[in-house]
Amino acid sequence: MTTSSSERGVGLGMPQLPAPDYPDDVRARLEADAREIIGRYPDSRSALLPMLHLVQSEEGHVTRTGMRFCADMLELTTAEVAAVATFYTMYRRRPSGDYQVGVCTNTLCAVMGGDAIFAALQEHLGVGNDETTPDGKVTLEHIECNAACDFAPVVMVNWEFFDNQTPESAKRLVDDLRAGRRVDPTRGAPLCTFKETARMLAGFPDERDGAVDATGGAGPASLVGLRLAKGDTAAARVVHPRDGGPQDEPRDAAPHEPSPAEHLSSHDAPQETSASDPDHPSPASESDGPVDEEGQ
Amino acid sequence: MTLAPENGTPRPSGFEGGSDSPEKLLVPVLSAFWDEEKSWTLDVYRRHEGYEGLRKALAMSPDDLIAYVKDSGLRGRGGAGFPTGMKWQFIPQGDGKPHYLVVNADESEPGTCKDIPLLFANPHSLIEGIVIACYAIRSSHAFIYLRGEVVPVLRRLHSAVREAYAAGYLGKNILGSGLDLELTVHAGAGAYICGEETALLDSLEGRRGQPRLRPPFPAVAGLYACPTVVNNVESIASVPAILNRGKEWFRSMGSEKSPGFTLYSLSGHVASPGQYEAPLGITLRQLLDMSGGMRPGHRLKFWTPGGSSTPMFTEEHLDVPLDYEGVGAAGSMLGTKALQCFDETTCVVRAVTRWTEFYAHESCGKCTPCREGTYWLVQLLRDIEAGKGAMADLDKxxxxxxxxxxxxxxxxxxxxxxxxxxxxxYFRAEYEEHITGRGCPFDPATSTAWADKPAEVNA
Incomplete structure (x- = not known):
């Protein structure tokens, strides 16, 4: 976020100069949008998250200029704005590609193949996590659970759903994106750029013809229960095995070698640890479990 | 390896007739017309008695409405299971302050995938529920806090809200009742913690999403320090059907303490992952039996009843009734009814390590035990998974x-x-195996969705 003092030729630890302002025409346009956003809320500060999406739609990431603009409009300090902008993962802090390709590597998608997809894309694109291809088209990221576990493994491009992916389909997808071919998600509208997506997140509806209707209704997985309830039979009537099923077949498979896709770096972890205090054992087996919160 | 059904096995069944056919066991309500063309539009919603519940609600007094929802027994569908009507009742009336309804659409709990398909296919059920709830709690401004990472859903919510305003279900003097209501769709920016209701309120106020210490509870000092109801999407979307078809109808499903219908989300190594709307109390065995079971040739190893935050279950819990009491009595929580099923190819250490990395990443940093503890859990788990752990690490x-x-x-x-x-x-031995064997005995390639069909995928 900051330019180091040495890059400016000053080694004195001087405070950073205020960010430059937007050009007048840009500022005027953004101010009109910002006022519309602020008007949606009883308290202006509530507009901060959408306004950060708005400035991201202007420059592709949240710049110091963008944060200063938000601060000006909402009568906050730039420090207050920066504190919020750096808390949320959807705000980018440096320039990135037109298409953000996010591979879900939370447990369920990872196990179902998300790890393999992420590794394949890293190799195919020659970039690591949160890095952008040299042509500026694709930024690769691993993302957390995106509420589509019944379509696992899931890839998101500019936050549109690409369900039931494989390494091959994901490689084709990024090839198409880089070649400028039209790409349609499995659920969502034809892709627009990251900046255009950010504008929708700021609360300005997608006005493209057919965007709302694109890809139709619920996805196939969303409908399986409904179809069964209507009397359609399940595709494969395999009754769940209870006894005598395969138990430990894969256990003698080769040991799991961590791939580059996986989170490594345990260098800062303790190698040997002492036992817990025997007078205060953990009630691991007695836990009643937590009380979960609404929506968590 | 497919095993023959064991027809003679007695099963606990909370349903009249005891039939195990899907037609009997499932009750699509919210999902009833998801398969229709343009199911997300106002026209289709109205063809299915949409906004009829609202008319009935507006004919009641707000207090009677709160009592009605309370009597229906509807409990929160976001995880905690708190009675929805009681939440509404806690809002002090006549206090001269604005009241707010905030819908928690920040669905981010790993494994949870019910609100997003619901909003994608049937957003008006939520909007109708919002109008009813706001009439009850005397609120004239409601918010939908939608997680930002689901643009297709945002698009449909924008469109549905616009339709509802144009049709007079939102705005001034709704259906001639004198009720005024503004509804704001607010997109989040990527933070699991904002699904926690007080963090969500801080986030909606334009701050870092960090939880507040309670009391005061949101019902007294919520959004902008005003009385606020925070409800999950599915909770609110269930209200119109209760009004339209009656609380007795609702109570005819499920159990005394856990009445009604709900969305169960089946995912992982199952033959038919997806959404199954059923009365509360159905079992995982019933859901698997009707939907084709685990993927062919595999066996259930562990599963979560309601997302990664609910203690995991194993095969021995297949017959636990999936309602608030049943799951609680078995040592876990119903949570969000996110039934993530993993088969015998899955390394439980790998699964738990990845979930723990998630919690460490998403810990907001406000409370020391969580911020520091999740960090150290990750360090230990990564070592164990990589075969560099010691036995003492398990106690640690x-x-x-x-x-x-x-x-x-x-x-x-x-x-x-x-x-x-x-x-x-349940799996201490597997942890120990990682330590004594100096590595993970599992091959992750066997767990993938394409593992059993190598001809189709050539990675």
Missing amino acids: LADIADNINGKSFCALGDGAASPIFSSLK
Whole structure:
């Protein structure tokens, strides 16, 4: 976020100069949008998250200029704005590609193949996590659970759903994106750029013809229960095995070698640890479990 | 390896007739017309008695309406299961302050995938529920806090809200009742913690999403320090059907303490992952039996009843009734009814490590036990998974989890402790195997969705 003092030729630890302002025409346009956003809320500060999406739609990431603009409009300090902008993962802090390709590597998608997809894309694109291809088209990221576990493994491009992916389909997808071919998600509208997506997140509806209707209704997985309830039979009537099923077949498979896709770096972890205090054992087996919160 | 059905096995069944056919066991309500063309539009919604519940609600007094929802027994569908009507009743009336309804659409709990398809296919059920709830609690401004990472859903919500305004279901003097209501769709920016209701309120106020210490509860001092109801999407979307078809109809499903219908989300190594709307109390065995079971040739190893924050279950829990009491009595929580099923190819240490990395990443940093504890859990688990752990690490894991559980403002830390406790309880031997064998005995390639069909995928 900051330019180091040495890059400016000053080694004195001087405070950073205020960010430059937007050009007048840009500022005027953004101010009109910002006022519309602020008007949606009883308290202006509530507009901060959408306004950060708005400035991201202007420059592709949240710049110091963008944060200063938000601060000006909402009568906050730039420090207050920066504190919020750096808390949320959807705000980018440096320039990135037109298409953000996010591979879900939370447990369920990872196990179902998300790890393999992420590794394949890293190799195919020659970039690591949160890095952008040299042509500026694709930024690769691993993302957390995106509420589509019944379509696992899931890839998101500019936050549109690409369900039931494989390494091959994901490689084709990024090839198409880089070649400028039209790409349609499995659920969502034809892709627009990251900046255009950010504008929708700021609360300005997608006005493209057919965007709302694109890809139709619920996805196939969303409908399986409904179809069964209507009397359609399940595709494969395999009754769940209870006894005598395969138990430990894969256990003698080769040991799991961590791939580059996986989170490594345990260098800062303790190698040997002492036992817990025997007078205060953990009630691991007695836990009643937590009380979960609404929506968590 | 497919096994023959065991027809003679007696099964607990909470349903009249005891039939196990899907037609009997499932009750599509919210999902009833998801398969229709343009199911997300106002026209289709109205063809299915949409906004009829609202008319009935507006004919009642707000207090009677609150009592009606309370009598229906509807409980929160976002995880905690708190009675929805009671939440509404807690709002002080005649206090001269604005009241707010905030819908929690920040669905981010790993495994949870019900609100997003609901909003994608049937957003008007939520909007109708919002109008009813706001009439009850005397609110004239409601918010939908939608997680930002689901643009297709945002698009349909924008469109549905616009339709509802144009049709007079939102705005001034709704259906001639004198009720005025503004509805704002607010997109989040990527933070699991904002699914926690007080963090969500801070976020909606334009701050870092960090939980607040309670009391005061949101019902007294919520959004802008005003009385606020925070409800999950599915809770609110269930209200119109209750009004339209009656609380007795609602109570005819499920159990005394857990009445009604709900969305169960089946995912993982199952033959037919997806959404199954059923009365509360159905079992995983019933859901698997009707939907084709686990993927062919595999066997259920462990599963979560309601997302990664709910202690995991194993095969022995297949017949646990999936309602609030049943799951609680079996040592877990109904949570969000996110039934993530993993088969015998899955390494439980790998699964728990990944969940723990998630909690460490998403810990907001406000409370020390959670911020520091999740960090150290990750370090230990990564070592164990990589074959560099020591036996003493297992006690240390449990000890750290114990030092997180119940020691922080919100339930994120408790959620982080759940997979640790429950996996150590059921799979301690597998942890030990990683330590004594100096590595993971599993091959992750066998767990993938394409593992059993190599001809189709050539990675």
